[in-house]
Amino acid sequence: MRLTRVTTAELDRLEFHAVRSxxxxxxxxxxxxxxxxxxxxxxxxxxxxxxxxGEQWEFTQEYERACAAYQRAIDDGAATVVDARALRAGALLHLDEIGQAYAEFERLEADEPSSLQTYLHVAESLYAHDDLAGAERWATEGARLFLDQVGDPYVDDLLQELLRIRFRIRADLGLAEDALDRCTDTD
Structure with a gap:
């Protein structure tokens, strides 16, 4: 087997091809x-x-294949932009493997994820599967952890996305506006 190096440009090219084609x-x-x-x-x-x-498999709604790819990422152990356990748990929800999905979320939560993207993904996954309380908890925790990093444009954009979904979730739950809601950029 020939070992190869993969660049961000090559990865972008492949993913853009998938979107276009x-x-x-x-x-x-x-x-x-x-x-x-x-x-x-x-x-x-x-x-x-x-x-x-795994993300590409999810676009085709082949969640078993997505779970297998995410599991390989977990087994590899290297850091990823979105924690592979969060992605696997989301795919498990699509497969109605609720117990396994929540066990994955619990393990992830115990390790305190280090990426804002992971909190956003979990909140979106739980919201999409009608676990509003869980989605609100993840969105709140992520917002609190990353609010002090405001000033980095990348973090700012993701944080605003997380705050907006949190605001929608809280509105669906009938919760009153709080200090984090007032941090949401509504422009």
């Missing part, structure tokens, strides 16, 4: 193949390639 399954297979061939010096880690493959 709708060939998500084909791109997922290519990403898995790359993950199996990537070397340690690659700009994109093996785990991140597994995660991206």
């Amino acid at each position: 709708g060939e998500h399954a084909k791109v997922a297979a290519q990403l898995l193949e790359l993950a199996n061939q990537v070397d340690a010096g690659s700009e994109i880690s093996r785990a991140e390639l597994f995660v991206r493959a």
